[in-house]
Amino acid sequence: MSILTALARLLIxxxxxFAVPAAWFFLWVERKSVAMMQGRIGPPFMQxxxxxxxxxGKSTPQRTGVAGALMRAWPLIAVSTAAGAVGxxxxxxxxxxxxxxxxxxxxxxxxxxxCIIAAGFTSRSIFGEIGSAREAVLSVSYNVVFLLAIISxxxxxxxxxxxxxxxxxxxxxxxxxxxxxxxxxxxxxHLNPFSLPNAEQEIYSGPMVEFAGPELAxxxxxxGLEWVAATGLVATxxxxxxxxxxxxxxxxxxxxxxxxxxxxxLAAATARLAIDTTVRFYWQCTIIFAVLAVxxxxxxxxRS
Amino acid sequence: xxxxxxxxxxxxxxxxxxxxxMICEGETVKDAKxxxxxxxxxxxxxxxTRNYIQVIALMERVCGICSFIHTLTLCQAMEKLTxxxxxxxxxxxxxxxxxxxxxxxxxxxxxxxxxxxxxxxxFMTCFEIREKVMDVLQAISGNRVNYAMNRIGGVNRDIQDPxxxxxxxxxxxxxxxxxxxxxxxxxxxxTSRCAGIGVLTTERARSLGVVGPxxxxxxxGQDLRKEAPYAAYAEMDFSVPVVPDGDVRAxxxxxxxxxxxxxxxxxxxxxxLPPGEIAPPGDSSKFSFVTGTATxxxxxxxxxxxxxVSWKEGARMPSRVHVRTPTYVNMPAVRFMVQGARxxxxxxxxxxxxxxxxCTDR
Numbered sequence: 001m002s003i004l005t006a007l008a009r010l011l012i013x014x015x016x017x018f019a020v021p022a023a024w025f026f027l028w029v030e031r032k033s034v035a036m037m038q039g040r041i042g043p044p045f046m047q048x049x050x051x052x053x054x055x056x057g058k059s060t061p062q063r064t065g066v067a068g069a070l071m072r073a074w075p076l077i078a079v080s081t082a083a084g085a086v087g088x089x090x091x092x093x094x095x096x097x098x099x100x101x102x103x104x105x106x107x108x109x110x111x112x113x114x115c116i117i118a119a120g121f122t123s124r125s126i127f128g129e130i131g132s133a134r135e136a137v138l139s140v141s142y143n144v145v146f147l148l149a150i151i152s153x154x155x156x157x158x159x160x161x162x163x164x165x166x167x168x169x170x171x172x173x174x175x176x177x178x179x180x181x182x183x184x185x186x187x188x189x190h191l192n193p194f195s196l197p198n199a200e201q202e203i204y205s206g207p208m209v210e211f212a213g214p215e216l217a218x219x220x221x222x223x224g225l226e227w228v229a230a231t232g233l234v235a236t237x238x239x240x241x242x243x244x245x246x247x248x249x250x251x252x253x254x255x256x257x258x259x260x261x262x263x264x265x266l267a268a269a270t271a272r273l274a275i276d277t278t279v280r281f282y283w284q285c286t287i288i289f290a291v292l293a294v295x296x297x298x299x300x301x302x303r304s
Numbered sequence: 305x306x307x308x309x310x311x312x313x314x315x316x317x318x319x320x321x322x323x324x325x326m327i328c329e330g331e332t333v334k335d336a337k338x339x340x341x342x343x344x345x346x347x348x349x350x351x352x353t354r355n356y357i358q359v360i361a362l363m364e365r366v367c368g369i370c371s372f373i374h375t376l377t378l379c380q381a382m383e384k385l386t387x388x389x390x391x392x393x394x395x396x397x398x399x400x401x402x403x404x405x406x407x408x409x410x411x412x413x414x415x416x417x418x419x420x421x422x423x424x425x426x427f428m429t430c431f432e433i434r435e436k437v438m439d440v441l442q443a444i445s446g447n448r449v450n451y452a453m454n455r456i457g458g459v460n461r462d463i464q465d466p467x468x469x470x471x472x473x474x475x476x477x478x479x480x481x482x483x484x485x486x487x488x489x490x491x492x493x494x495t496s497r498c499a500g501i502g503v504l505t506t507e508r509a510r511s512l513g514v515v516g517p518x519x520x521x522x523x524x525g526q527d528l529r530k531e532a533p534y535a536a537y538a539e540m541d542f543s544v545p546v547v548p549d550g551d552v553r554a555x556x557x558x559x560x561x562x563x564x565x566x567x568x569x570x571x572x573x574x575x576x577l578p579p580g581e582i583a584p585p586g587d588s589s590k591f592s593f594v595t596g597t598a599t600x601x602x603x604x605x606x607x608x609x610x611x612x613v614s615w616k617e618g619a620r621m622p623s624r625v626h627v628r629t630p631t632y633v634n635m636p637a638v639r640f641m642v643q644g645a646r647x648x649x650x651x652x653x654x655x656x657x658x659x660x661x662x663c664t665d666r
Binding site for chain 1: 307309315331418419420421422423424425426428429432491493494496497646647648649650651
């Protein structure tokens with residue numbers, strides 16, 4: 001892989017140039033599909049982009065000191081790490097060079113969540129702090145399943161390289177892993193029934209309560225990028241490998257779109273669960289998945 | 305370490321302004337203090353400056369959801385002071401409007417409860433059905449919120465074609481049986497948010513004197529439509545749903561069952577609507593009152609509404625109009641309902657009382 005190709009992948013597709021419009025597109029798909037399921041018209045196609053531009057144009061109260069600097073920094077860190085995670089997705093086949101690393105991708109995917117927790121506490125709002133505490137508890141709960149799923153899939157294929165993982169033949173363990181990741185995605189993306197950290201009716205959207213203007217625009221963008229990265233990760237694991245790169249890209253986008261629709265349907269069909277029910281759910285999932293993963297791994301070892 | 309978290313007076317989870325200061329430890333609420341009075345408009349004083357025609361229009365503005373019930377109660381009190389009795393057809397029309405308003409209120413409440421659970425799809429469904437209830441109310445009265453139906457001694461508008469209204473009511477009943485009631489009683493995420501939370505025991509409910517669906521969900525089978533029938537309720541065959549559990553789920557169940565009972569009453573009233581006048585003959589703008597105080601009680605969607613009206617003979621304006629609304633009686637119970645509850649459940653617990661501060665603060 002030449003340096004130019006690598007740069008093109010990081011900056012154009014599936015990198016920044018693709019990821020940012022895709023983030024707005026996925027946000028629109030989510031809002032539009034939920035609206036249609038609820039019998040509403042929903043927002044126009046360009047609405048997430050307009051929201052972003054409008055928020056960028058707003059002035060925010062001047063915050064001084066370390067807290068002010070941090071409140072400006074957290075959304076920027078969240079955006080850059082989420083964009084980096086999208087850039088790492090091995091949508092196009094390559095021949096050597098930087099192929100994307102699973103552990104780096106997982107770390108980058110986790111940073112926006114950490115930024116949200118930190119942002120809530122930095123804002124010093126009681127609602128932000130409660131939201132951050134909920135996000136922290138939620139994060140600990142679903143991440144066990146999420147990481148266990150990804151890592152056991154990777155370990156079974158003897159590789160932590162994303163591209164090699166994407167090209168490896170599908171096994172039963174891989175499908176269990178994909179299912180487990182799908183179960184974790186609503187919590188990762190703060191969707192119903194696991195939307196409790198940003199519950200509007202209880203804690204005024206939690207950690208985001210003190211953010212406005214360009215900072216809020218960055219949070220919205222980071223949320224959109226998380227959508228692209230998280231759905232893209234699942235799409236990468238499901239997508240069949242094609243000889244022609246255009247078809248691979250198309251399959252990636254189509255699968256991501258399908259996952260967005262699936263998650264939106266789940267969000268529209270459920271109420272928000274309370275924190276203890278959510279934690280219980282994910283720990284039960286952890287036990288079930290741990291049993292399945294260990295038994296599948298043992299079976300695979302015995303067969304090989 | 306405990307901390308105090310304010311909910312209100314302006315909060316996305318509240319329909320109207322009031323404040324609940326909660327003392328929490330972690331996500332658990334230890335105690336709560338309630339502050340009301342943010343919506344005070346001085347309506348009772350204004351009533352003393354309006355004549356017997358104007359005061360009906362004024363009291364209709366006490367509440368946007370149960371506007372009919374307020375004028376009905378006021379008119380019933382004024383009818384006692386004027387000695388007028390509404391004709392049977394007017395009594396039936398009052399039952400029909402009262403039950404449609406109950407449907408409207410309960411469906412609206414179901415939507416708000418769904419929104420507080422984060423169940424926005426259900427919220428949209430409820431509000432879509434509420435629109436249809438309002439269409440029926442509009443078909444009868446010409447208005448969607450303040451119906452201007454009541455007058456002293458009868459009603460202002462007749463139901464010309466009861467069969468068409470009956471068809472609309474049956475369509476509504478089918479839709480509610482298909483959507484709201486099964487989702488609220490079977491959806492796992494919805495019931496997990498309601499079961500066992502905000503419990504008000506029968507003893508506590510009795511000692512606090514709660515009324516309406518809150519009392520019936522705590523095992524107290526009180527309903528003025530049965531115990532002290534007014535309008536044409538004595539001629540209706542219906543039952544009063546009572547659930548003993550006292551939690552939010554019980555309040556939800558009581559209201560869901562009341563929706564079905566309201567449809568039953570509506571079908572009977574529309575089918576048996578007697579012929580005749582809708583108001584007593586004579587000049588509808590001149591009434592003579594006797595000196596005294598009259599009270600009237602009506603079972604509003606949220607519970608018992610009581611009006612006490614004082615008049616002096618020969619006067620055109622009341623000397624005192626006092627209103628007691630169900631929310632004023634029910635809200636002290638919220639403090640006991642939220643003690644030990646999760647913070648996430650508090651908006652739903654307070655909403656399960658179906659508070660109306662427009663009525664309470666007046």
